[in-house]
Amino acid sequence: MIRRGFQAAARLGHHKALPGGPHILPRFSPASAFGSSTDSLVSRFCPEKTDLKNYALPNASWCPDMLSLYHEFLEKTKAEGWIRVPSFKSNRDHMQGLKLPLGLPVTSDKSDWRIFTRCIETEGQGYEYVIFFHPSEKKSVCLFQPGPYLEGAPGFAHGGSLVAMIDETFSKTAYLAGEGLFTLNLNIRFKNLIPVGSLAVLHVDVEKIEDQKLYMSCVAQSSDQQTVYAKASGAFLQLQLEEDPSQ
Amino acid sequence: MIRRGFQAAARLGHHKALPGGPHILPRFSPASAFGSSTDSLVSRFCPEKTDLKNYALPNASWCPDMLSLYHEFLEKTKAEGWIRVPSFKSNRDHMQGLKLPLGLPVTSDKSDWRIFTRCIETEGQGYEYVIFFHPSEKKSVCLFQPGPYLEGAPGFAHGGSLVAMIDETFSKTAYLAGEGLFTLNLNIRFKNLIPVGSLAVLHVDVEKIEDQKLYMSCVAQSSDQQTVYAKASGAFLQLQLEEDPSQ
Numbered sequence: 001m002i003r004r005g006f007q008a009a010a011r012l013g014h015h016k017a018l019p020g021g022p023h024i025l026p027r028f029s030p031a032s033a034f035g036s037s038t039d040s041l042v043s044r045f046c047p048e049k050t051d052l053k054n055y056a057l058p059n060a061s062w063c064p065d066m067l068s069l070y071h072e073f074l075e076k077t078k079a080e081g082w083i084r085v086p087s088f089k090s091n092r093d094h095m096q097g098l099k100l101p102l103g104l105p106v107t108s109d110k111s112d113w114r115i116f117t118r119c120i121e122t123e124g125q126g127y128e129y130v131i132f133f134h135p136s137e138k139k140s141v142c143l144f145q146p147g148p149y150l151e152g153a154p155g156f157a158h159g160g161s162l163v164a165m166i167d168e169t170f171s172k173t174a175y176l177a178g179e180g181l182f183t184l185n186l187n188i189r190f191k192n193l194i195p196v197g198s199l200a201v202l203h204v205d206v207e208k209i210e211d212q213k214l215y216m217s218c219v220a221q222s223s224d225q226q227t228v229y230a231k232a233s234g235a236f237l238q239l240q241l242e243e244d245p246s247q
Numbered sequence: 248m249i250r251r252g253f254q255a256a257a258r259l260g261h262h263k264a265l266p267g268g269p270h271i272l273p274r275f276s277p278a279s280a281f282g283s284s285t286d287s288l289v290s291r292f293c294p295e296k297t298d299l300k301n302y303a304l305p306n307a308s309w310c311p312d313m314l315s316l317y318h319e320f321l322e323k324t325k326a327e328g329w330i331r332v333p334s335f336k337s338n339r340d341h342m343q344g345l346k347l348p349l350g351l352p353v354t355s356d357k358s359d360w361r362i363f364t365r366c367i368e369t370e371g372q373g374y375e376y377v378i379f380f381h382p383s384e385k386k387s388v389c390l391f392q393p394g395p396y397l398e399g400a401p402g403f404a405h406g407g408s409l410v411a412m413i414d415e416t417f418s419k420t421a422y423l424a425g426e427g428l429f430t431l432n433l434n435i436r437f438k439n440l441i442p443v444g445s446l447a448v449l450h451v452d453v454e455k456i457e458d459q460k461l462y463m464s465c466v467a468q469s470s471d472q473q474t475v476y477a478k479a480s481g482a483f484l485q486l487q488l489e490e491d492p493s494q
Contacts, residue, residue, distance in 0.1 A: 090398060090401070091398065091399065091400060092401045095401065100400060100401065111395050112372070112395060113395045113398050113401070113443075114395065114396045115398055115399065115405065116396070116398060116399060116404075116407055116408045117407070119366065119367055119397065120366055125359070148358050148360045149361045149363070149366040150366065151337060151338065151360050151361060151362055151363060152338065152362065152418070153338060153347060153428075153429070154337070154339045154342065154347065154360070157363075158362065158363035158364070158411065158414070158415070159411075159414050159418075159430040159433070160363055160364070160407070160410055160411025160412070160413075160414040160415060161363045161411060163407055163410045163411060163414065164405065164408060164410060164411055167405070167406050167410065168405070168407060171399070171406075181400075182400070182437070183437050184437060185434070185435060185436045185437065186406070186410065186433070186434070186435045186437075187432070187433070187434045187435075188432060188433045189431070189432045190430050190431060190432065190433075193429075196360075
């Protein structure tokens, strides 16, 4: 019964169903439900001062291409409006003081929770990445270097690891660009394999925001832009994070 | 130059391009290129005796639902033609004595490579899963229990972790059902979130095999079949693994 109850609560179901189900989400007016300014969303997710470890900083495992592009974008944060998105161990850290909508429970136990794309702590073995976001242009760039624990075909990143990286970049972009919270769908066409240890650059654009949904596109390619690794599109559902009265 | 050379080799490019590119793959006749029987593919990928650790066996972290369904399918391996697919640390272990087609290099260094879906060794923290395959019906069932390192929204599995699990189940199914090797595309519609620590059952079917491609579908749902987590489809490219003369 406990499990059943948990599943029922977790379900975005019944009158809270995701589109496509038999029931329709309550409609919000953009002014009331999605009135948070990009500035306030950014300041909430990208605190300048925090004691939390930021995993989106260079380490010794980063390849020269990744370091070089990182510093290039860091320069752009000074003059061209780009923002370096911090990356904490768990989305719980990004959401401090907030709770999920639709009655989804957030357990507050002390388990060692990690966001999937930071599941491997050893530098260089798993996901190395940093996301830069441009608020006014509603676009992001993710520098992604897959390590040897992300392997699929020998020597190459697993397609699923790239999809997860795209989903995570979509996710942060969707939230910062318009309170997009839940992935509704993803479509990925794979073109070439990414060698483990090399850099893939993900260019993400918000194509449109319509009917409570953000539509995004992604091109993942090599740093010299000569090799396209994958093209993807996805849609996210807009939902507001609510203040958590218990905190 | 080394990096560029590596990328060029990794590319399924030029006259070896994936469909959609400017060049077309050489056509093979099914008799010559894909003549391996399902039995030989299964015996190659599912050796009965090996010293390699099989990660697809029950451990103390498996929830009662997962254990129960595991034993149910284990019974079906005795009478109903199902096969329990072993899961080694790396695809290199599954491919012993074979090499990738298209000149893709497989480095033979002693790095700690891991298949992405076995990237976290601590039992219960990351991916727990086992795949059962039915050769004559060309379908699979994957029992998947996401751990707390696979989190997206607090308390729930990251969408990307589910996609990677679907891709991996597609991948093993595609190979065993018809030498499908490379993911060409994936399309996923998310319906509900999977609570961390609970069981998701992935039902995968090969819909058709046509023009060197395997087309597959997947429904991921709760064990009581009351909650659909996601529906997916994907296409894989058929390519033969070649004998490795160096071994």
